[in-house]
Amino acid sequence: xxxxxxxxxxxxxxxxxxxxxxxxxxxxLTTRNITNVLTQMAILGIVAFGVTIVMVxxxxxxxIGSQTALHGVVSxxxxxxxxxxxxxxxxxxxxxxxxGLVNGLIVGGLAINPFIATLGTLVLARGLALxxxxxxxxxxxxxxxxxxGRGDLFGLPWTVVLLIGCFLVASxxxxxxxxxxxxxxxxxxxxxxxxxxxxxxxVQMAAFMVSGLFAAVAGLALTARVRSGQPxxxxxxxLYAIAxxxxxxxxxxxxxxxxxxxxxxxxxxxxxxxxxxxxxxxxELQMIVIGTVFIVAALSETLQDRGLRFTRRKVGVVTGxxxxxxxxxxxxxxxxxDDRPGTGPERVTPADDCAPGSGAAxxxxxxxxxxxxx
Amino acid sequence: xxxxPAREDALALRGIVKSYGSTRALRGVDLTLQPGxxxxxxxxxxSGKSTLVKCLAxxxxxxxxxxxxxxxxRPGFASPTQARSAGVSVVHQDPECFEELSVADNIVIxxxxxxxxxxxxxxxxxxxxxxxxxxxRRVGADIDPRERLRNLSLADRTLVAICRAIVExxxxxxxxxxxxxxxxxxxERVYRVCHAVREAGAGVLVxxxxxxxxxxxxxxxxxxxxxxxxxxxxxxxxxxxxxxxLVADARSGRKEVVxxxxxxxxxxxxxxxxxxxxxxxxxxxxxxxxEVTTVAGLPGSGANHFVRQLCGVAARARGEVRISHxxxxxxxxxxxxxxxxxxxxxxxxxxxxxVIAAIDGPSWLPIRRRRLDARARQVAEQLGIVTASxxxxxxxxxxxxxxxxxxxxxxxxxxxxxxxxxxxxxxxxGAREDVYRAVGDxxxxxxxxxxxxxxxxxxxQLGDVILVFTEGRLVASLPGDATPGAVLxxxxxxxxxxxxxxxx
Numbered sequence: 001x002x003x004x005x006x007x008x009x010x011x012x013x014x015x016x017x018x019x020x021x022x023x024x025x026x027x028x029l030t031t032r033n034i035t036n037v038l039t040q041m042a043i044l045g046i047v048a049f050g051v052t053i054v055m056v057x058x059x060x061x062x063x064i065g066s067q068t069a070l071h072g073v074v075s076x077x078x079x080x081x082x083x084x085x086x087x088x089x090x091x092x093x094x095x096x097x098x099x100g101l102v103n104g105l106i107v108g109g110l111a112i113n114p115f116i117a118t119l120g121t122l123v124l125a126r127g128l129a130l131x132x133x134x135x136x137x138x139x140x141x142x143x144x145x146x147x148x149g150r151g152d153l154f155g156l157p158w159t160v161v162l163l164i165g166c167f168l169v170a171s172x173x174x175x176x177x178x179x180x181x182x183x184x185x186x187x188x189x190x191x192x193x194x195x196x197x198x199x200x201x202x203v204q205m206a207a208f209m210v211s212g213l214f215a216a217v218a219g220l221a222l223t224a225r226v227r228s229g230q231p232x233x234x235x236x237x238x239l240y241a242i243a244x245x246x247x248x249x250x251x252x253x254x255x256x257x258x259x260x261x262x263x264x265x266x267x268x269x270x271x272x273x274x275x276x277x278x279x280x281x282x283x284e285l286q287m288i289v290i291g292t293v294f295i296v297a298a299l300s301e302t303l304q305d306r307g308l309r310f311t312r313r314k315v316g317v318v319t320g321x322x323x324x325x326x327x328x329x330x331x332x333x334x335x336x337x338d339d340r341p342g343t344g345p346e347r348v349t350p351a352d353d354c355a356p357g358s359g360a361a362x363x364x365x366x367x368x369x370x371x372x373x374x
Numbered sequence: 375x376x377x378x379p380a381r382e383d384a385l386a387l388r389g390i391v392k393s394y395g396s397t398r399a400l401r402g403v404d405l406t407l408q409p410g411x412x413x414x415x416x417x418x419x420x421s422g423k424s425t426l427v428k429c430l431a432x433x434x435x436x437x438x439x440x441x442x443x444x445x446x447x448r449p450g451f452a453s454p455t456q457a458r459s460a461g462v463s464v465v466h467q468d469p470e471c472f473e474e475l476s477v478a479d480n481i482v483i484x485x486x487x488x489x490x491x492x493x494x495x496x497x498x499x500x501x502x503x504x505x506x507x508x509x510x511r512r513v514g515a516d517i518d519p520r521e522r523l524r525n526l527s528l529a530d531r532t533l534v535a536i537c538r539a540i541v542e543x544x545x546x547x548x549x550x551x552x553x554x555x556x557x558x559x560x561x562e563r564v565y566r567v568c569h570a571v572r573e574a575g576a577g578v579l580v581x582x583x584x585x586x587x588x589x590x591x592x593x594x595x596x597x598x599x600x601x602x603x604x605x606x607x608x609x610x611x612x613x614x615x616x617x618x619x620l621v622a623d624a625r626s627g628r629k630e631v632v633x634x635x636x637x638x639x640x641x642x643x644x645x646x647x648x649x650x651x652x653x654x655x656x657x658x659x660x661x662x663x664x665e666v667t668t669v670a671g672l673p674g675s676g677a678n679h680f681v682r683q684l685c686g687v688a689a690r691a692r693g694e695v696r697i698s699h700x701x702x703x704x705x706x707x708x709x710x711x712x713x714x715x716x717x718x719x720x721x722x723x724x725x726x727x728x729v730i731a732a733i734d735g736p737s738w739l740p741i742r743r744r745r746l747d748a749r750a751r752q753v754a755e756q757l758g759i760v761t762a763s764x765x766x767x768x769x770x771x772x773x774x775x776x777x778x779x780x781x782x783x784x785x786x787x788x789x790x791x792x793x794x795x796x797x798x799x800x801x802x803x804g805a806r807e808d809v810y811r812a813v814g815d816x817x818x819x820x821x822x823x824x825x826x827x828x829x830x831x832x833x834x835q836l837g838d839v840i841l842v843f844t845e846g847r848l849v850a851s852l853p854g855d856a857t858p859g860a861v862l863x864x865x866x867x868x869x870x871x872x873x874x875x876x877x878x
Contacts, residue, residue, distance in 0.1 A: 176741065178739075181729075181733065181741060182737075184721070185719045185722065188718075188722060189718070189719055192716050192717055193719070195687060196730050196731045196783065198730070206737065255719060255722070
């Protein structure tokens with residue numbers, strides 16, 4: 001296995017950061033904080049694993065953030081109506097699969113550009129979430145759910161168990177099954193894939209269904225954690241997820257990526273947020289820092305990529321186009337919390353499982369209460 | 375040494391050397407273009423014509439040698455812009471045009487006319503149309519400058535591309551296969567433009583496969599072979615037959631490498647009144663197990679459309695392709711002309727590239743890698759794929775090894791018919807022989823192979839049966855012992871009427 005130099009920046013930065021935070025703070029390397037970091041990683045991680053699968057197949061899924069809200073709300077409503085947690089879980093998963101199928105049919109079947117298609121379903125899912133919940137936070141969930149949200153398995157919170165489970169499932173799909181290999185092929189060259197006898201639209205459809213399913217799991221984790229259905233949660237989550245995947249080295253053009261690499265990207269984002277919280281950096285400043293990190297990471301990779309391409313050209317090897325230009329900075333530029341109602345530093349975030357003052361993290365975890373409609 | 379003494383106003387290339395990696399595409403080429411004359415550049419595929427054109431265009435910088443223009447020598451043009459400002463304009467094969475812009479905008483795109491001063495100037499649409507009309511009139515092209523480019527025929531687009539090249543003062547115009555995709559009448563229109571440019575005092579270099587055009591229109595002809603000048607003579611006094619001899623060369627083909635296949639095997643694929651876009655049917659041919667059928671024809675002859683439809687890669691208008699194989703879906707493999715766009719998955723390993731078409735079983739269960747990998751490794755060894763590791767990305771391999779891996783993909787998938795397009799496109803001699811050997815192995819294993827070869831040399835040497843297309847028609851089916859010269863003769867439009875269609 002060849003080590004790709006161009007992907008060293010992010011893992012190395014993560015390691016340096018962990019070491020630095022362990023030395024400079026006495027709080028970072030505590031069981032409580034590590035559990036906290038893992039919990040914070042969960043929602044973003046689960047969604048990012050799903051979007052990695054779609055991206056390796058050469059497509060985008062921008063709808064996953066809204067989907068998290070939709071499937072979470074669906075589960076909450078079903079739980080409230082039926083009083084059964086498991087019916088709620090089933091409803092969310094079904095909702096995720098169905099929505100993924102719709103995305104897949106639009107992209108694969110109707111051959112509409114995935115960026116445009118899922119931009120449409122992003123808005124659509126948000127509208128559905130608000131419709132299903134009647135524009136309000138869905139509360140009054142069965143008591144058992146609270147236990148699930150707070151409980152643990154061998155000391156690991158359930159959301160972290162879900163994160164690890166999703167990591168394993170995504171890795172299995174992408175790196176073990178025929179679907180995974182075909183996704184790499186389709187993302188690498190759809191034309192060549194077609195000529196190699198691969199049913200391109202079917203493969204993409206499957207990827208969107210997996211992504212929908214993962215969004216449903218994320219929605220469930222969120223609902224369990226905040227013990228309510230939040231129709232406005234998960235805003236901009238898709239951009240953070242894509243950013244995490246790209247930070248990890250997933251190609252924006254498809255055909256390259258790995259689930260573990262996305263996990264590293266997610267970890268980097270989360271550790272930066274956590275570290276800045278521990279150092280009491282204000283959330284406005286945090287966004288500036290994270291945005292800068294994205295751009296530097298992208299820059300370091302394109303620079304190395306250019307350097308490599310220069311040396312490779314000498315031996316006559318064709319390399320692909322450089323990547324990593326779009327998502328990271330986009331994701332951050334658009335994520336100013338003060339633009340939106342109901343967020344911002346002055347709002348009180350539930351303090352039970354989230355580090356204080358983490359604007360971005362709290363926001364994408366959907367922990368801000370939704371203002372009831374007038 | 376060619377070209378005669380360089381006049382002060384001539385464009386001269388002296389000792390141009392250009393290598394790609396270990397492949398020497400040009401090994402010391404001398405070429406002189408005289409103003410006021412049309413010169414032709416001919417040569418088999420891979421002889422270095424395109425590289426030479428790219429050096430003239432400023433797309434490539436020669437490794438060694440110099441370009442002399444107007445008495446000034448320089449080590450090649452640094453950029454297309456520099457070449458253009460020196461008065462050398464190149465129209466590439468399939469020139470990049472702007473589909474959504476008007477003809478006039480396409481013509482002036484490099485420097486749109488403006489009115490106003492400096493940063494306050496705006497585009498001058500009236501002047502744009504005026505300039506474009508003037509150029510179009512000058513070359514005698516009857517095209518409305520206000521028309522959108524996408525509404526134009528291929529021939530008109532070619533003329534627009536030439537107009538774009540000559541809208542500013544041009545001293546030398548280089549056309550790379552301008553008539554390749556055109557019919558005879560349209561080709562004549564292109565040459566009328568060339569003559570107009572010549573009469574205006576500029577020199578014209580035309581790269582072409584169509585030898586009768588050379589004899590009719592050019593005053594000099596230069597033949598390239600293996601990156602060096604092979605011949606340089608007066609075109610007016612030479613015949614098509616003479617030029618055929620210059621273009622055909624004595625490379626070792628498949629038959630020298632693996633021998634001729636025995637005949638009279640079972641028919642695996644047969645076409646029935648096949649007819650489609652790009653050629654005129656009905657075409658009824660048969661592919662036999664254990665045989666290589668090559669489909670020869672110049673670019674634009676319809677051979678490529680036919681092979682793609684035969685292989686089920688392009689939609690066919692009428693007729694059908696019958697495959698006598700229980701599993702017709704998985705029976706056919708196809709290796710397209712462009713390895714980069716249609717063949718390899720660049721970031722995937724060689725092994726993954728080879729097993730991808732053979733994967734079966736449910737999408738959600740683990741791939742049975744052990745069996746597939748073992749098979750792929752075996753095939754890779756058989757084909758002689760040279761790589762440090764089969765787990766390395768396929769993009770790290772040379773073109774020849776990539777091509778072998780792509781053929782290997784279908785060997786692993788165990789198909790019974792393989793379609794190939796330009797199987798040795800851009801490969802050096804050694805890799806070429808390896809590919810021929812791979813094809814030989816395939817037919818040895820009783821597979822049927824159909825290969826589209828623009829190069830008559832390859833068509834003749836690879837095929838047990840040679841189908842020849844000319845100007846959209848299947849004109850001949852030659853036996854495997856036909857010479858490259860015979861193939862070229864049949865595929866050259868002007869002599870098509872001499873021979874009828876032989877019985878296959």
